[in-house]
Amino acid sequence: MKDSKQGQTPIEDLAELRSYFATHNTFREYIAHSSKVHSVGWSCDGRRLASGSFDKSVAIFNLERNRLVQDSIFRGHTGSVDQLCWHASNPDLLSTASGDKSVRIWDTRSHKCAATIATKGENINVAWSPNGSTIAVGNKEDLVSFIDTRTYKVVVEEQFNFEVNEISWNNTSDLFFLTNGLGCVHIMTYPTLELQTVLKAHPGTCICIEHDPTGRYFATGSADALVSLWDVNELACLRVFSRLEWPVRTLSFSFDGRLLASASEDHIIDIGDTETGEKVAEIPVQASTFTVAWHPSRYLLAFACEDKDPPERKRDAGNLKLWGLPNSG
Template sequence: MATYGESMKSYFASNGRTRELQGHSSKVHSVAWSCDGRKLASGSFDKTVIIFVQDKDRYVKDLTFRGHGDSVDQLCWHPTHPDLLATASGDKTVRIWDARSNRSVSTINTKGENINICWSPDGSTIAVGNKDDLVTFIDTKSHRSKGDEQFKFEVNEISWNNEGDLFFLTSGQGTIHILSYPDLKLQAVLNAHPANCICIEFDPTGRYFATGSADALVSLWDVSELICVRTFSRLEWPVRTLSFSHDGKMLASASEDLVIDIAEVETGEKIAEVPCESPTFTVAWHPKQHLLAFACDDKQRDRDRDRDAGTVKIFGLPSDP
């Protein structure tokens, strides 16, 4: 009987095609799937958000959200509502969008240039971090800030755990700070990496979280024990982005390496690698299928080919016969 890793290697041998989706005029910073997997959103330096939807065997542009006055640096969908999307921008605002009406339903002014954003698992709160290491918590019913937390270290990425009772931050010191939520009392500081700890991602099963670092390593942590159980070391450049597959059994990681590494979580072995022509800064597994969305810094390549620079890609589609 084939192992999971062997089965997925065989699967991607037959479903290893990458398709490009065009629409942005500049670099794409963030991609994310809606909770039902029916929509794929991308946020770009061109100040817009594009929603792609599936049309038979391909994905097509459905909506374009405009309104931000600066780059859309990160976006996230509501955890249970498939039409609500939140975006963080350098224009010092957070916007909430409704894909049913193609409009912004709320604009929340914040105190700085926003670079990361996440939604609490229960959907009640949005957290947004800015370039000055200030994290603002926004009530999603009133669309108003319900508090700020200033940190004295470089905050790179933020996330709740799956239960929503702990809040995690990765730091420029290579540490992971864990706070209780909602009172934000420090519970633990994990010395995760000897270099800048860039990104963090929780697996859908709630068993693990992973961090990516400037030391080019990905660390896998046991959520309950808060111990590192495995590292992945096939990349050679700082790890910028991570995503777990919907079953929690695969982990995609990407950097300035010209490949995206897809590893089996339980063994650390390589299942597949996705070739890229330029650095990759965002990856996202589909919530129900083995489809990986990603975007690369392909501005130079596309300028040479005289076409739009902001390309979203999807890996895991059936190969052409």
């Protein structure tokens, strides 16, 4: 198997995947923030990992072979950084959504804030269209604002009359997806925002949604503790992952679409095989996990838990972890 800076060769066989992770299940922990980490994400070239925190800052790490090295800390938000999203093809640009009623664009090469866009409410979700032209941001009042990245201005706002949870684009940027409190996935055309269809995906609140990098699947995670895997073209549910026992908060697909990581308040992160639904591996954790992100070309998973600092375990630790490292160290 090729395992270089360029990436890995996908593994086809379930038994091979399991044996690979039997020898690559070590993790390293890094101190990133002074309070809990809400969101982690990789740049498109896989060279940088960003984390956003309740402490209002954004940390940038460089991946050097099998370890993360802190590069910089971005400050400027005056509220919690709740979600971040990198540009799909420019590895230097990062967007962050904050409770301070703004979205910021950061240039990791110049270490500067490239733009600050004022929005109408406390933001909780952000999604950058794969073609790079638009950033969508959702707030606590279920208003979704669309920002033109050429002008850094809000070009359209859509108010929903139900609880909007996570938002996402398909890989061709012409469909916009959102999950809601009624267990549904709403799919709209973009840029016209005409409702195409409503999928009744779960009996409980539909919390998170993720599209796979190959464009075959999307997955939804729900308060019913289930993860559903969907065929993008047929809009048919292919299989359900049911190994977690708590509401599913976060999902991530591996670069080849083969692995789906899902996490919750369970003290494991589940790694499932999208082709069979079988468990490939599980990562033991000490606390609830609210963000996971597979590397864009390697079987490396970044994640952050609601860990507490020892010894009193009263204060939130702002740590992030990297899993999938070779056991030999």
